[in-house]
Amino acid sequence: MIAKASSILAMAVLLVMVLSVLSCSDMEQSKMEGGNSEKQVEQVTLIYSSYLLDKAQASKVYYDAIAEFEAQNPNIKIEADFIQNAGYMAGVKIRLLGGVQMDVFDTWSPSLFEEFRKLNNNIYLDLSGLTISNDFVPNSLKPVTIDGKVYGVPEVMHSDGLLYNKTMFKELGLSVPQTWDEFLELCDKVKRAGIIPIAMDSDWSTPQFFWGSIMSNNGADEEWTRKLEQGEIQISDPIFVDAIQKHKEIIDRGFVPTGWMSMKHEQSKDLLGQGKAAMMITGTWDIPSIMERNPNIEVEFMMVPGEKQTVPNINVGTYRVINAKTEHPEEAKKFVSFMNSKATQQKLADGALAVPSVISADSTNPVVANIAALVTREDAKLYWPHTVSTESLQVKIQEGVNKYLAGESLELTLEEIQQAIDSVRE
Template sequence: MNRRAAVAAVALVWVAIVASACGGNNPSGVSPSGGAPEEVTLSLRHTQIKETTRTRLQILENAVRKTELENPGLTFKLEGIDEIVNRDQKLKAEMTVGNPPDIFEVFGGSDLKLYVKAGRMLDLTPIVEELGIRDKFASLDEFTVDGKIYGLPYGGYSEAIFYNKKIFAELNLAIPRTWDELLAAADRIKAAGYTPFGLAAKDGWVSGMLWNTVMERNVGIDALNKVVTGEAKWTDAAFVEGFRDYAELANRGYFTEGALELPYSDQGAQLLTGKAAMVFTGTWDVSRFTGEEAGQLQGRIGYFAFPAIPGGAGDQTSINASYSNGFGFSANMSEEQIAMAAKFIANFYTEEVQKETLVKAKVLPSMKLSDLSGIDSLTAEILQVMANATSSWQAYDAIVQPSVGADINVGLQRLIGKVSTPEQVAAQIQESQDDANASH
């Protein structure tokens, strides 16, 4: 089914869905014509395979089970896969040949735009409008292309600095508000025998988180958007300065020794075992930082926004926060599959499910909540930091083309390993940017 046919099918299916809703449920499971309900199967791929995401998976499974029970003849086939493997390998290969799962986790932004351009994504606009949930989302920007909705975020995030309040109190450190204050605090932390910034950068995207904010402080988010249009270059003076600032953190020995050999899971462990005073990461780690693994540090992990870099062109009190993790739906689905996918959306994207996900799985909601009771102290602190930010922006890998994002990650690893200079890294990334821009 091509994209236009899929959109037409959605509209037709919704006539049937609305009529069905008006007539009430059919608990017998018998079709209106008297026959057995039609068998429909939906494949659904998720990335909730880690111990830390068990609760999130359970919430998803509950929504799936509810949808199956309400719709006799419907069967979901769930597949769990590593997030990086899904994003960088399997899903890309499937999109190339046109055989993705019916429902699948996908990143909004640049990834989604490529799949929409290839005609692989189902236009969800009619479903979202009929359910009346468009305005209930905090933002659908990263899943909207040319005014049409091609995916729905299931959670939000922000990235900033998690810190060990016990170490900060021991060293009588205040939360740094400027770049110089951050460097001074890191020097004292290092002198006391702690690692200032826990880092486990075997996977390149991990080092990209901190760098992303350092670069935004230097150049501003508009400049990051302009490298894609060719109006700005990575070799411009302000961009090179951003690479220099990041390299300074590595050159001062603030990162974990041997960070390039360590898997991401080790980064949070460095904070929770008291080896590192700070880690720059996303709020998806909150469940870990508030769970049993935190031990005596439960309630003693805090969160603060990255400090200002004086003279920088960015918004110095902004934060990287967005809603880019979500579910996409294949344009290959039949009318019957689309109808059942709509039933899943109706059950999964509710305020009740979002509240449960926030309280139990510690995932920031992608939908507006009227009740925030029951949240833990760290989550409350995060929400306050986000509320205090003057603006928010997407991560770099949702802005630049995937090939450029991959080369940024490699370049940062080379800075951490001290095998390339900031100028060399900027030049290499610009070459990649030129190639990516020329191919579009």
């Protein structure tokens, strides 16, 4: 009996030792795999830099989209890096040249895309392999395609010109003008009613949306810009001079606020939203923030009418790109594919009242339908200032026009702008 008991005890001790070894092995394996029985997926953080992420503006749809992406991809966190419009070009350049982590970022025009590319020809990651590249409207990828490779993808589309208080138009019996003369008559009528015809401000980028639209009416396009920059035509060409003179005319006739040179863009929005102005110089992207100021009015877009023709212009609101130096290229591609997909673009379009650049995307919003009917017309042209080769040159042209609108002589303005164009070619 004693021998049998001893044998049983020995077997028990051996079993405990085996279990102990197995337990230690499991604990060691658990430590090696981060404390879980299954290997954890690496957590990745992507820095997304954009001018679209201003929480004070109508950017909630972008944060909602980011949250949805993170929910679908729990191993990827998106860190939003908001840079204001006015300092966006410099902000991105500082980050890129300073080696600050930037994974995904936005450009608002082909010229800004080229501006960043001049820092380094290999600054962008090749996105040719993204399956969504086949879904965009014709030619939308052309500005970001280099030697047959695609380096950016378009988001929603806008148009530039005038927003107007549709509710006020109905109350005053006003109609959307179809010609330049009709437009001037409309402004006269509104002014006589004691209302500011056109809200306009001094923010450097604002005036371009008016005279830049007239450039399209006058026939300016990518080919015209190429000839201008190559010296085949001068800035004194009637296409340009007529556009800025028409803009000066609405100032000289008192159709804009008397203190426009000291006004900011948000103040222009206030004038339109509060019913103190009938129209406003801007683009369709401002509709949501104006509607937030006064949900009781209808705000819609109108083209700046021309003398012989009125041509809609297309402003691709954003081209999304990936920094070639990102340490997480596959995760960045996944994020871009999500943000620029049909499903997300439809949500962004409804929230921002814009037109999806995805062919099969659609929107039931009547305001968006109105804009879509314009930017998809066969005669629609790429918004003229965005055809200028770089953002730096575009800014110099805009600043020259702003001086003219503020009182500088036409001759001096044209001379200064021509010098800026010539200096780039030298």
